[in-house]
Amino acid sequence: MNISVIGTGYVGLVTGVGLANSGNEVLCMDVDEKKVAMLRLGKSPIYEAGLEDLIERNMREERLFFTTSMKEAVDFAEIIFIAVGTPQQEDNSADLSYVKKVAESIGEHIENYKVIVNKSTVPVGTIYIVKEIITQAVEKRGKKISFDIVSNPEFLREGAAVEDFLKPDRIIIGSESEKATRIMKRIYTPFLPSPEKLLIMDPLSSEMSKYAANCMLAVKISFMNEIANICEKTGADITKVKAGIGSDPRIGPYFINAGLGYGGSCFPKDVNALIHIAQDKNYEPAILKAADKVNQEQREVFFQKIRSFYHNDLKGKVFGIWGGAFKPETDDIREAPALNIIENLLDCKASVKIYDPKALERIKEIFGDKIEYQEENMYQAVKGTDALLIVTEWQEFHSPNFSKIKKLMKAPVIFDGRNIFSPLDMQEAGFKYFSIGRTSIC
Ligand SMILES: NC(=O)c1ccc[n+]([C@@H]2O[C@H](COP(=O)([O-])OP(=O)(O)OC[C@H]3O[C@@H](n4cnc5c(N)ncnc54)[C@H](O)[C@@H]3O)[C@@H](O)[C@H]2O)c1
Incomplete structure (x- = not known):
C-alpha cells in the first residue's frame, strides 16, 4: 500500500521504516529540512539500534522516500499517519498545535478517500477535533471528499523502538469505520504474533489507553522510589x-x-x-x-x-x-x-x-x-x-x-x-x- 508518515521523529521514522520493511511504499514527510536532507542520504537523525540499516535497505529497495512537501505526502498515500510531537504546555496540557497544523494541511490537499491515522499521543476526543479541522479545510475549497480517521496510539519504547515496532505486544485501533478497520488490519497483520493482539475499540478508549499505559508505568516507578526512600x-x-x-x-x-x-x-x-x-x-x-x-x-x-x-x-x-x-x-x-x-x-x-x-x-x-x-x-x-x-x-x-x-x-x-x-x-x-x-x- 502507499503510506505517508507525517513527522520523522522517534515514532514517525520508526513507523515509516517498519511499514516499508513489510513491503509498503512509504513516503516520510517532515518540516525539518535538515532531518529530511540527512535521511535522503540514508543517515538517521536519531540513534535507535538497527534503524539506520533498515533505512538504507528500504531506500535501496525503493520502498522508502523522504520529502518536506505536504502536498506530495497527501497525494502519494492511501493512508496517512500523523506522528508529530504533542509536547507539554505551560499549563501542563498537551500542545495540539502540530497535530492541528497537519490536519489542516491534509484538508488543504486531500483529493480522494484516505484513511488518516493518528499516532501522536493526544487527549481523549482529539480524533474528533482532527476530523473537524480536515472537514472544514475541505469545505473551504468548495469540495466534499470522504475520509476516515483512526486512532492508533504507539507503544514502542525508545532504545528498543525498531524491535518493538516490528514485534509489537499489541496494536490498538480506535475506529468507527469498518472500511478503515479492514485497511488497518491489512497493514498490521505482518507484525502481529497472533490475530488477537490487534485490539479494535472505539477511538476515545484507544486515546485513553495510551495515557493509561504510560501513567501506570510512571506510577510503578514512583511507587518503588517511595518504597526505596522508606527502605533507607x-x-x-x-x-x-x-x-x-x-x-x-x-x-x-x-x-x-x-x-x-x-x-x-x-x-x-x-x-x-x-x-x-x-x-x-x-x-x-x-x-x-x-x-x-x-x-x-x-x-x-x-x-x-x-x-x-x-x-x-x-x-x-x-x-x-x-x-x-x-x-x-x-x-x-x-x-x-x-x-x-x-x-x-x-x-x-x-x-x-x-x-x-x-x-x-x-x-x-x-x-x-x-x-x-x-x-x-x-x-x-x-x-x-x-x-x-x-x-x-x-x-x-x-x-x-x-x-x-x-x-x-x-x-x-x-x-x-x-x-x-x-x-x-x-x-x-x-x-x-x-x-x-x-x-x-x-
Ligand atoms: N518517543 C517515544 O518514545 C514515543 C512513544 C510513543 C508515542 N509517542 C508520541 O508520538 C508523538 C511523536 O513523538 P516523537 O518522540 O516521535 O516526537 P519527535 O519530537 O521526535 O518528532 C516529531 C517530528 O515531527 C515533526 N513535525 C512537527 N510539525 C510538523 C508538521 N507540521 N509537519 C511535518 N512534520 C512535523 C518535527 O520536525 C519532528 O521531526 C508524540 O505525541 C509522543 O507523545 C512517542
Whole structure:
C-alpha cells in the first residue's frame, strides 16, 4: 500500500521504516529540512539500534522516500499517519498545535478517500477535533471528499523502538469505520504474533489507553522510589525488596527499579496531560499527582546525598558523570535526570565531565562549553574527579575496572543513581558508595 508518515521523529521514522520493511511504499514527510536532507542520504537523525540499516535497505529497495512537501505526502498515500510531537504546555496540557497544523494541511490537499491515522499521543476526543479541522479545510475549497480517521496510539519504547515496532505486544485501533478497520488490519497483520493482539475499540478508549499505559508505568516507578526512600530510613534494601515482590505474578518484575525517577519525552508530559484532562472534567487524580510529585522529588533526593556528603559545599569539586540519555540505548535527553543534576552542580560552582555512548552531542547543544565532554571512553570522565555519578545504566557501565577507576579519581567516591553496583563489592573495592534505597558505604 502507499503510506505517508507525517513527522520523522522517534515514532514517525520508526513507523515509516517498519511499514516499508513489510513491503509498503512509504513516503516520510517532515518540516525539518535538515532531518529530511540527512535521511535522503540514508543517515538517521536519531540513534535507535538497527534503524539506520533498515533505512538504507528500504531506500535501496525503493520502498522508502523522504520529502518536506505536504502536498506530495497527501497525494502519494492511501493512508496517512500523523506522528508529530504533542509536547507539554505551560499549563501542563498537551500542545495540539502540530497535530492541528497537519490536519489542516491534509484538508488543504486531500483529493480522494484516505484513511488518516493518528499516532501522536493526544487527549481523549482529539480524533474528533482532527476530523473537524480536515472537514472544514475541505469545505473551504468548495469540495466534499470522504475520509476516515483512526486512532492508533504507539507503544514502542525508545532504545528498543525498531524491535518493538516490528514485534509489537499489541496494536490498538480506535475506529468507527469498518472500511478503515479492514485497511488497518491489512497493514498490521505482518507484525502481529497472533490475530488477537490487534485490539479494535472505539477511538476515545484507544486515546485513553495510551495515557493509561504510560501513567501506570510512571506510577510503578514512583511507587518503588517511595518504597526505596522508606527502605533507607528503615535499613531495608530496595533491590532485595524488588526481588521479593517482583516474583509475585500479580506484581511482576518489570518497571519496579528504584532510581532517579522517570524522564524522557513521554512519561512526564503524559502524566501531566492526564492530570490536566481529569481536572478539566472536575476530577482530582490523586494517584497521578502523587506519582509526579515523587518523581520530581526523587532527583532532589539524589542530589541531597551528594550535597550532604560534601557538607553543602560543592564549590571547586569535580564530578564525573556516566550517562546523559534519559535511559540506555537512546540518544534522547528530553527530561533526562542528567540535565537537572548538571544544572544543580553548576549552580553550586562544581565542574562536570560527562561520558555517554550516544547522547553527548545533544548534551553539548544544551550546556556548550560549561562542562567537559569525554568522547573517547568512560574512564576519561573519572580522571581527576572527586566523585563519579552513575546517571544512566548503559550496559558498559555495569562491570568496569574498579582499580583503574580508583587510580584515576582524586577520591574513591561513587553516587549510583541506578543501583548498578553492589554495596558489598564497592566496600571491598575501597569506595565510598551511595545508592538509592540501600545502606550507604561511607
Ligand atoms: N518517543 C517515544 O518514545 C514515543 C512513544 C510513543 C508515542 N509517542 C508520541 O508520538 C508523538 C511523536 O513523538 P516523537 O518522540 O516521535 O516526537 P519527535 O519530537 O521526535 O518528532 C516529531 C517530528 O515531527 C515533526 N513535525 C512537527 N510539525 C510538523 C508538521 N507540521 N509537519 C511535518 N512534520 C512535523 C518535527 O520536525 C519532528 O521531526 C508524540 O505525541 C509522543 O507523545 C512517542
